[in-house]
Amino acid sequence: MGMISEFKEFAMRGNVIDLAVGVVIGAAFGKIVTALVDKIIMPPIGLLIGGVDFSKWVWTLKQAGVDAAGEAVPAVAIGIGEFLNTLIQFVIVAFAIFLVVKAMNRLARKQPPPPAAPSEDIVLLREIRDSLRK
Structure with a gap:
């Protein structure tokens, strides 16, 4: 039972589910790019x-x-055209991923950093100030 619960905990983590969704979307995107090319x-x-x-x-x-035995021997050929199609598909997918990463980086930079927590000295001085006001 321990291994099953461990696997369930692993599979239910957000990162694993996000990865699975990414793989499915990536496969569908690959088919779209293949058809496009x-x-x-x-x-x-x-x-x-x-x-x-x-x-x-x-x-x-x-x-x-x-x-010599009368059996057909297939031709030996290098598929240059299919290689070119695959190469173009790769460039399109790589460029699309580059654009997505670039957009995510731009969004991450625009968010201002959260304000830093006051130091212990400041907190102590505020407490002293507040107690003196009372």
């Missing part, structure tokens, strides 16, 4: 440079063929 950004760029579909742009190292 694959369906909106890359097609016009491909059209501008001659109708290239970047997602199918590969560098073939060895063509597909048939081996």
